[in-house]
Structures are given as structure tokens and as C-alpha cells.
Amino acid sequence: MSALRKKFGDDYQVVTTSSSGSGFNQPAPKRKRQRFVDKNGRCNVQHGNLGSETSRYLSDLFTTLVDLKWRWNLFIFVLTYTVAWLFMASMWWVIAYIRGDLYKAHDDKYTPCVANVYNFPSAFLFFIETEATIGYGFRYITDKCPEGIILFLFQSILGSIVDAFLIGCMFIKMSQPKKRAETLMFSEHAVISMRDGKLTLMFRVGNLRNSHMVSAQIRCKLLKSRQTPEGEFLPLDQLELDVGFSTGADQLFLVSPLTICHVIDTKSPFYELSQRSMQTEQFEIVVILEGIVETTGMTCQARTSYTEDEVLWGHRFYPVISLEEGFFKVDYSQFHATFEVPTPAYSVKEQEEMLLISSPVMAPSLSSSREKNNSVDCLDTLEDTSTKLPSKLQKMTGRGDLPRKLLRMSSTTSEKVYSFGDLSMKLQRISSVPGNSEEKLVLKTTKMSSDLMSQSVADLPPKLQRLAGGGRMEGHLPPKLRKMNSDRFT
Numbered sequence: 073m074s075a076l077r078k079k080f081g082d083d084y085q086v087v088t089t090s091s092s093g094s095g096f097n098q099p100a101p102k103r104k105r106q107r108f109v110d111k112n113g114r115c116n117v118q119h120g121n122l123g124s125e126t127s128r129y130l131s132d133l134f135t136t137l138v139d140l141k142w143r144w145n146l147f148i149f150v151l152t153y154t155v156a157w158l159f160m161a162s163m164w165w166v167i168a169y170i171r172g173d174l175y176k177a178h179d180d181k182y183t184p185c186v187a188n189v190y191n192f193p194s195a196f197l198f199f200i201e202t203e204a205t206i207g208y209g210f211r212y213i214t215d216k217c218p219e220g221i222i223l224f225l226f227q228s229i230l231g232s233i234v235d236a237f238l239i240g241c242m243f244i245k246m247s248q249p250k251k252r253a254e255t256l257m258f259s260e261h262a263v264i265s266m267r268d269g270k271l272t273l274m275f276r277v278g279n280l281r282n283s284h285m286v287s288a289q290i291r292c293k294l295l296k297s298r299q300t301p302e303g304e305f306l307p308l309d310q311l312e313l314d315v316g317f318s319t320g321a322d323q324l325f326l327v328s329p330l331t332i333c334h335v336i337d338t339k340s341p342f343y344e345l346s347q348r349s350m351q352t353e354q355f356e357i358v359v360i361l362e363g364i365v366e367t368t369g370m371t372c373q374a375r376t377s378y379t380e381d382e383v384l385w386g387h388r389f390y391p392v393i394s395l396e397e398g399f400f401k402v403d404y405s406q407f408h409a410t411f412e413v414p415t416p417a418y419s420v421k422e423q424e425e426m427l428l429i430s431s432p433v434m435a436p437s438l439s440s441s442r443e444k445n446n447s448v449d450c451l452d453t454l455e456d457t458s459t460k461l462p463s464k465l466q467k468m469t470g471r472g473d474l475p476r477k478l479l480r481m482s483s484t485t486s487e488k489v490y491s492f493g494d495l496s497m498k499l500q501r502i503s504s505v506p507g508n509s510e511e512k513l514v515l516k517t518t519k520m521s522s523d524l525m526s527q528s529v530a531d532l533p534p535k536l537q538r539l540a541g542g543g544r545m546e547g548h549l550p551p552k553l554r555k556m557n558s559d560r561f562t
Contacts, residue, residue: 105379108295108308109358111260113253113375137241138248145245149238156234157203160227161196167219168195185217203231249365249372255280256361256374257329260408263387264336265415271336271423273313275378276389277361278329278407285363285372288324290315290332294341296355311341313357326363328402329392336420346419347385355380386415 109115129136137145164186168174173184174191188211189195198211202224213220259276266272279285292313299305313334316322324330336342345353357378365372387410392403416423 105381107377107379108356109375109377111258111376115375134237134241138245142245145242149242152234152238156230157196157199160203160230161192161199163223164189164199164220165192165195167217167223171217183214183216185214185220187212187214199227202227247368247370249368249370252281252365252372253374256285256372257404257407258359258361258374258376259389260382261387261410262357262378262383263389263410264383264385265388265413267333271416271420273334273336273342273357273383274331274389275359276329276331276407277324277326277359278402278404279326280404283366285324285326286366288326288361288363290322290324291360291362292332292334293358293360294355295358296341313341314339324361324363328400329404329407331389332359338420340420342420344419344421346422347417349419350380350383350385353380357383384410385417386412388413 107116137148140148167185168189171185173186173189176182176184186195186198189198194211200206201208201211213224257278257280262273262275264271264273267274277290292315294311294313295308296311297305297307298309315332315334321333334340334342336345359376359378361374363372364370390406390409390411392406394401394403418426
């Protein structure tokens with residue numbers, strides 16, 4: 073038993089195995105869940121093997137003393153004053169010993185450096201009376217001792233430095249807002265359920281004091297081990313959980329308990345998390361609440377964490393606010409309470425995949441986009457065909473860019489008669505027939521474009537109708553030009 077404890081440490085629950093009548097043994101030892109941040113906000117991190125880097129602590133001695141525990145602070149406080157007092161008392165005794173004041177103190181005709189200093193206790197009492205500015209008047213410095221005056225000045229400067237350093241350190245440690253974080257509450261569990269039609273991770277935070285937290289802001293980090301595509305293993309990879317940064321919902325008005333929400337979508341690290349996969353997942357959600365204490369103006373930070381076994385799937389928090397006569401009452405007895413609600417057991421990714429499989433394909437949008445592309449291709453074909461006409465024919469028809477204008481005007485939905493979607497389907501049927509060559513396809517396309525332009529002329533303005541001849545253009549051409557046109561496309 074002791075060997076197992078020594079091997080596995082306190083993080084394991086060691087269970088002794090014994091054979092029973094049925095021949096089965098007790099369950100194997102189960103490892104406790106190691107947390108990165110405790111529920112009270114303490115981080116389980118220890119820095120070791122610093123080597124020469126420990127000198128950095130001495131370079132920032134004030135912060136080092138503030139970070140120490142109270143017992144070490146009190147010990148250093150008492151030790152520093154005791155050593156300083158003994159050192160300065162020894163300096164006064166040495167001066168009296170060198171001058172011979174210890175042996176001539178009772179001589180009325182002799183003027184010592186410090187009156188009524190006979191031994192070390194009397195020198196120590198003189199220093200305490202001077203340092204504490206008590207001044208009983210029995211022991212005092214005379215004007216016959218210049219070295220005593222210099223030592224008195226040094227004592228005053230040294231005492232002021234020690235007082236400022238140690239008393240300031242104790243004051244900062246007592247006024248730290250860590251205790252203010254004790255009155256900031258987090259729910260014991262986080263829940264996952266539907267809110268506003270979306271799968272949402274939620275937890276609750278509350279403030280027990282009447283004093284407010286100014287500029288309170290909340291952040292969430294997901295700690296999870298993963299392996300990169302390059303093979304690098306990250307034991308504590310930190311991912312950001314969006315709790316309203318883009319919408320400003322992370323800025324809290326923390327007067328009454330609030331429910332913090334993280335919407336699980338495609339950008340969420342929980343996009344593939346389902347109720348079944350959560351039983352095998354290992355992660356930790358670290359919650360950090362920061363704000364300024366209204367009474368002291370100092371920044372306060374409260375922390376907690378939720379492991380995978382502290383996240384309840386398909387639960388919701390009980391309401392804690394009720395309206396009384398003239399005020400709102402918060403019932404903190406229901407602060408941690410949850411109840412079950414109907415929630416899909418599938419992940420958001422699985423729900424989206426099932427929705428795509430069960431829902432019909434968006435045919436109208438796809439067909440409209442295809443018809444639009446086919447119409448554009450048909451317009452390009454017609455424009456290329458119009459450019460193949462002889463220059464003499466283009467001059468006789470009015471203007472060289474007339475077919476392009478007619479096609480552009482006929483493509484407008486408010487003025488066109490034929491649908492270019494129908495035209496593209498005809499072109500597809502023509503192109504799909506085996507044995508048709510490119511020349512026949514061009515000929516049929518030209519005939520269709522001429523039919524289209526002839527039917528569109530009736531809808532054109534009078535000016536364009538006069539340019540186009542008011543009807544079918546080829547019908548008003550001379551026989552020679554009609555023959556040239558037919559020879560070109562046959």
C-alpha cells in the first residue's frame with residue numbers, strides 16, 4: 073500500500089483488491105481529475121528549476137514581499153525591526169565605550185556623549201526613545217559629541233526608510249482586493265441547452281455585495297491538449313470562448329446574478345461536441361471575471377473553472393430574481409440549482425449535416441444562377457455573330473453597334489419578350505444532339521438571334537425602330553446583300 077502511494081502520489085485513489093466468493097475483484101484505481109485552476113481560483117502551477125533566475129525575485133523585492141504569505145510577512149516585519157534596533161543600539165554603546173562614558177557616567181564634572189548611558193540596556197532604551205520619539209528627557213545627546221550627532225542623523229534616515237518599506241508593504245497586502253473576490257460567486261456547474269434556437273453553453277455569476285464592480289468584464293478560456301499537423305503536442309492549448317466580445321455582452325452590469333452564454337457555432341471549439349463525445353473528452357473551461365472595486369478603486373479578479381464532468385448537458389438554471397413590493401429580490405438558495413430541458417444529443421456539426429440531408433436542394437437558386445450564366449454566354453455568342461457581318465452591311469443597317477444595343481435592351485427584364493433562360497436551354501439541346509457541327513450551331517444561333525431581334529424591335533423606342541427599319545431587317549435588304557449574308561453563314 074505504501075509503495076503504491078509513493079508511486080502514484082495523492083492524485084490517485086488507491087483501492088486494495090481482494091478476492092471474493094464470486095471471483096471478481098474491486099475496480100481498479102481511478103485517477104483524480106487534475107485541474108489547472110481550482111474552483112476557488114487558485115492556479116495549480118509551481119515553478120521549479122529556476123537556477124540563476126531566482127535573482128530576479130530580489131530585483132523586485134517589494135513585489136516579492138507582497139506576494140508572500142502572511143506568516144512570512146509578519147516574520148520578516150518583526151525580524152527587520154529587531155535587527156535594526158539591535159544594530160543601532162550597538163552603535164550607541166560602541167560610541168560610549170570608546171569615549172569612556174561607561175566608566176565616567178557618575179562623574180558630575182564629566183560631560184558624556186549621551187547622558188545617563190551606563191551599559192548596553194541603557195543604550196538600547198535611548199535608541200528606542202529616540203526612534204519612537206518618546207523622549208522621556210532622562211537620556212539625551214550633549215553638544216560635546218559630534219559623532220553622536222552624525223549617528224543620530226543616520227538613525228533618522230534609516231528609520232524612515234525601514235518604516236516606509238515595511239509599513240507600505242503591510243498596507244498593500246492588507247488592501248489587496250483578493251478578499252473582494254470571495255464575494256463574487258460562480259455556479260458550481262455549467263450547462264448546455266438550447267437558447268434562442270441555438271445550442272449554448274451557459275454558467276452563472278453573481279455579486280453578494282451591494283457595492284458594484286465598475287467596468288466588469290468576463291472572459292473564458294478553453295484548456296485542452298491537442299496535437300498539431302506537424303506532430304507537436306500541446307498539453308495545455310488555450311482557446312478563446314466568445315462570450316459576447318463582438319456584441320459587447322462581455323461587459324457586465326453585475327448588480328444581480330447574470331447568465332453568461334457562449335453560442336456553439338462553426339467558430340466555437342465545441343462545434344463537434346455532442347452528449348456522447350463529452351463522456352470521452354477532457355477539457356477545462358477557465359472563467360476570468362475582472363473589474364474595479366467601487367469602494368477602493370483597485371482592480372479585482374475572480375477565477376474559477378469547469379471540467380468536462382461539471383458541464384451538464386440538457387440542463388438550465390432556475391430563475392433567482394422575483395419582484396417584491398418596490399424592489400427585486402434575489403434568492404441565492406437557487407443560485408446553483410438546475411433542471412433538465414429537452415435538448416438534442418447531437419453536436420451542432422451533426423445537426424447541420426442531418427439538416428442538409430433531410431432538406432431539399434435549393435434548386436431555384438441554383439437554376440437561376442445557371443440560367444443567368446447561360447444567358448450571358450448566349451449574349452456573347454450573339455455579339456460575336458453580329459461582328460462577323462460585312463462592314464457594308466453594318467453601315468446599311470444604320471449603325472455598327474446597333475445589334476449590341478438591341479441585345480442589351482432586350483436583356484432588361486422590364487422590356488424583353490423572350491427569356492434568355494429559354495434561349496440557353498435551346499442552345500443546350502442543340503449542342504447535345506450528336507452530329508451537329510460548330511458551323512450548324514452558329515447558324516442556328518444566328519437565326520434565333522435574328523428572330524429575337526425582330527420580335528424585340530416592336531418594343532423599341534420610335535428612334536430605334538426607324539434605325540432598325542421598323543420590322544425584320546433582312547426583309548428590307550437588297551437581294552445582293554441578302555445573298556452575301558446567306559453565303560456567309562451557309
